[in-house]
Amino acid sequence: MTKNALITGISGQDGSYLAELLLDKGYNVYGLLRRLSSPNTSRIDHIIDSVELVQGDLSDQSSLDEAIRISEPDEVYNLAAQSFVGTSWNQPVHTADVTGIGVVRVLEAVRHFAPSARTYQASSSEMFGKVQETPQTEQTKFYPRSPYGFAKVFGYWACVNYRESYDMHISNGILFNHESPRRGIEFVTRKITDGVARIKNGLSDELRLGNLDARRDWGYAGDYVEAMWSMLQQGKPGDYVIATGETHSVQEFVELAFSRAGLDWEKYVVVDPKFVRPAEVQLLLGDPSKAKEVLGWKPKIKFKELVEMMVDADLKRFEGPKQ
Numbered sequence: 001m002t003k004n005a006l007i008t009g010i011s012g013q014d015g016s017y018l019a020e021l022l023l024d025k026g027y028n029v030y031g032l033l034r035r036l037s038s039p040n041t042s043r044i045d046h047i048i049d050s051v052e053l054v055q056g057d058l059s060d061q062s063s064l065d066e067a068i069r070i071s072e073p074d075e076v077y078n079l080a081a082q083s084f085v086g087t088s089w090n091q092p093v094h095t096a097d098v099t100g101i102g103v104v105r106v107l108e109a110v111r112h113f114a115p116s117a118r119t120y121q122a123s124s125s126e127m128f129g130k131v132q133e134t135p136q137t138e139q140t141k142f143y144p145r146s147p148y149g150f151a152k153v154f155g156y157w158a159c160v161n162y163r164e165s166y167d168m169h170i171s172n173g174i175l176f177n178h179e180s181p182r183r184g185i186e187f188v189t190r191k192i193t194d195g196v197a198r199i200k201n202g203l204s205d206e207l208r209l210g211n212l213d214a215r216r217d218w219g220y221a222g223d224y225v226e227a228m229w230s231m232l233q234q235g236k237p238g239d240y241v242i243a244t245g246e247t248h249s250v251q252e253f254v255e256l257a258f259s260r261a262g263l264d265w266e267k268y269v270v271v272d273p274k275f276v277r278p279a280e281v282q283l284l285l286g287d288p289s290k291a292k293e294v295l296g297w298k299p300k301i302k303f304k305e306l307v308e309m310m311v312d313a314d315l316k317r318f319e320g321p322k323q
């Protein structure tokens with residue numbers, strides 16, 4: 001029988017890749033989309049006739065109840081969030097509401113209207129924050145370093161609690177940074193590859209960045225949505241670290257990206273304190289052993305390929321009409 005899936009955050013980077021994956025697998029895909037003054041469906045325009053969009057917002061319980069009633073889901077993927085760490089200091093209450101309490105609203109809607117649905121929660125390596133051990137596993141203690149981080153910790157524990165209280169099938173994917181040509185423009189990887197393409201095309205002569213020493217475990221979003229799906233196919237729910245097991249600095253990303261375009265990064269990159277965060281997560285490195293053993297999951301795209309894929313896509317974007 002055809003399964004129904006509801007994706008919150010379908011218009012985001014991960015939502016778009018996950019929708020493609022589920023359509024390929026024959027699902028009926030429903031997506032929660034919030035009302036904006038100007039529609040923001042550019043990442044899903046190519047599949048928009050194949051998915052069912054339902055209006056709703058993570059801050060509005062009734063819209064989530066209605067989305068669950070309409071979609072009658074077998075699987076719910078809660079990807080919606082105020083997802084930019086930097087903004088979470090400017091909008092801490094909004095971030096806590098959407099990224100934190102929003103999870104409880106989704107869980108309540110599932111509990112009341114589709115209690116046997118399986119639920120995926122987009123938890124984050126930002127929960128590790130000021131890390132207590134390296135590499136980080138499912139057992140590593142959380143020490144969030146931003147309003148985004150503490151909202152995600154709240155959402156994580158809400159999922160564990162609903163699983164234990166109501167015997168619901170809820171899994172947390174503790175995903176480390178994952179990127180793609182569809183990554184939002186303010187995240188550092190895409191900011192760099194977009195900056196490289198602008199400089200290469202004479203549209204800009206500098207790229208202003210913050211902390212170049214921060215290290216992240218960067219993977220490819222297309223690989224990571226497969227892990228999300230796989231968690232919901234298991235007999236038992238659980239929590240999984242999804243990562244590559246490699247860490248690189250922002251500066252390494254910069255060097256590779258500029259050299260891909262034949263540019264010398266030192267001529268263009270300016271460190272601007274405006275982009276340095278009030279509290280930083282200096283080093284993230286995940287250990288995905290559990291995902292490998294239980295889900296049979298491993299990442300396919302390596303760091304260098306990821307950087308090249310993103311630079312090439314942004315260079316190509318500037319080949320057409322200038323944007």
Ligand code: NDP
Nearest residue numbers: 009011012013014057058079080081083122124175177178
């Ligand atoms: P994006 O920022 O690209 O997408 C976020 C999505 O959430 C968008 O569809 C956005 O809609 C939607 N959204 C935001 N606020 C609301 C709201 N109030 N009500 C309904 N929808 C809302 O994030 P990603 O795709 O990169 O990430 C997906 C999820 O995974 C997020 O929860 C993120 O925090 C988490 N995560 C991401 C990681 C990564 O490296 N990418 C790593 C670990 C966790 P709109 O288009 O209207 O803004």
Ligand code: GDR
Nearest residue numbers: 083085124125126176177186187188189209210211214275
């Ligand atoms: P992050 O991603 O905070 O890890 O959260 P981001 O790309 O924003 O930052 C990564 C690191 O780069 C440093 N940095 C800069 N960051 C930005 N955005 N802009 C800059 O100019 C800049 N210069 C240096 C940052 O200080 C940081 O150390 C992402 C999001 O997708 C979250 O939703 C997700 O949960 C985590 O990844 C895992």
